Amino acid sequence: MASAVDEHDHLALVKSDFEPFVDLNELTYQRKDLQLDKVFRDLGLGHLALAYVTSDPWEKGDQRCSPMWGGQLPYNVADFTSILNNEQLGQAGVIRVSFGGGEGSALADVCGNAEKLSEAYKKFADLGVSKFDFSFDQTIFVKKDVLETHISSIELLRDKGVELDIQYTFLLEEKGVSDAALGFIGMLIDQKVEVSRYNLLASKLKIKRETGTVGRNIQLAVEETVRKIHELYKQKKKDKSERDVYEQTVIAPMIGLTDAEGVVFKLADIDELIGFARANHVNSFSMWSLNRDRRCKGDTKEPEPYCSGVDQEDYAFSTRFNSYRHPQDGHGHQHDGSDL
DSSP: OOOHHHHHHHHHHSOOOOOOEEEHHHHHHTOTTOOHHHHHHHHTOOOEEEEEEEOOTTOOGGGGOOOEETTTEETTOHHHHHHHTSTTTTSTTSEEEEEESSSSOOHHHHSOSHHHHHHHHHHHHHTTOOEEEEEOOGGGGGOHHHHHHHHHHHHHHHHTTOOOEEEEEEEOBTTBSOHHHHHHHHHHHHTTOOOOEEEEEESSOOOOGGGOOHHHHHHHHHHHHHHHHHHHHHHTTOOOOHHHHHHTEEEEEBOEEOSSTTOEEOHHHHHHHHHHHHHHTOOEEOOBOGGGOSOOSSOOSSOOSSOOSSOOOTTHHHHHHTTOOOSBOTTSOBOOOTTO
């Protein structure tokens, strides 16, 4: 029987599932000093999510259904393919591609039909990417026809033998994700779309000071989201516990100065969230973004794409998030994390 020390040693060897976002456009145009493979190796990271793929804003008609990085760079631009060809970054399961968000329109909103949309998505699968994230703008969730086209495109990919690890990113609000987003999750459940993770992005979350720290407010919003998703599964008579939903949940703060006025996510907030994550068996963490994980050279009052706006050492946020391990032992048994 393994001792507690042996279990701890095993957990230390388990690769973290921390998956920070990397803004590929910003990496191309501004953060030329960010050596992604070196940072990946030095921090001991296991995963990266590259953002964001949108449609071509300059074309018309069917030509708009061309995947572009941030609506500016072709999907197979050298900055992307060099990452996939890198000895470390190109390993299976390292890179996730995120569709939507950022500048431009979501491919689902412009491609017109499921066949064209599936072909746009498949371009990345053909390059060897097996992990997708869909970060739809809130306006997409009220377009049922667009959502149905998206779901049908995923089914087409599956029918063509394309095996994907699919994650959906939802914006956290004070009372969890929006009702419209929940409606979409309901569609995914009905259509039996296999979702590996629900990624909850806290970038515009307004804070009630009376409820405590920024970390505490994120925790409350995550709890409410998990409760609502679990209730949705119950309504649809699906056998999934609240614990199961936590096992699919990823918490993704925007580090430093956030898009919510006056809200600053600090290093101290991470410790509070990690304690919450261990207690509830949260799947893992992400963050926006690796590009921003450093101190700004001068004073700034607004969130910048290339620095956090808070006093920090380079990659301090990534280092702390990457220390989290999902609480289970080597035999798949759940672990309370008390010895970590």
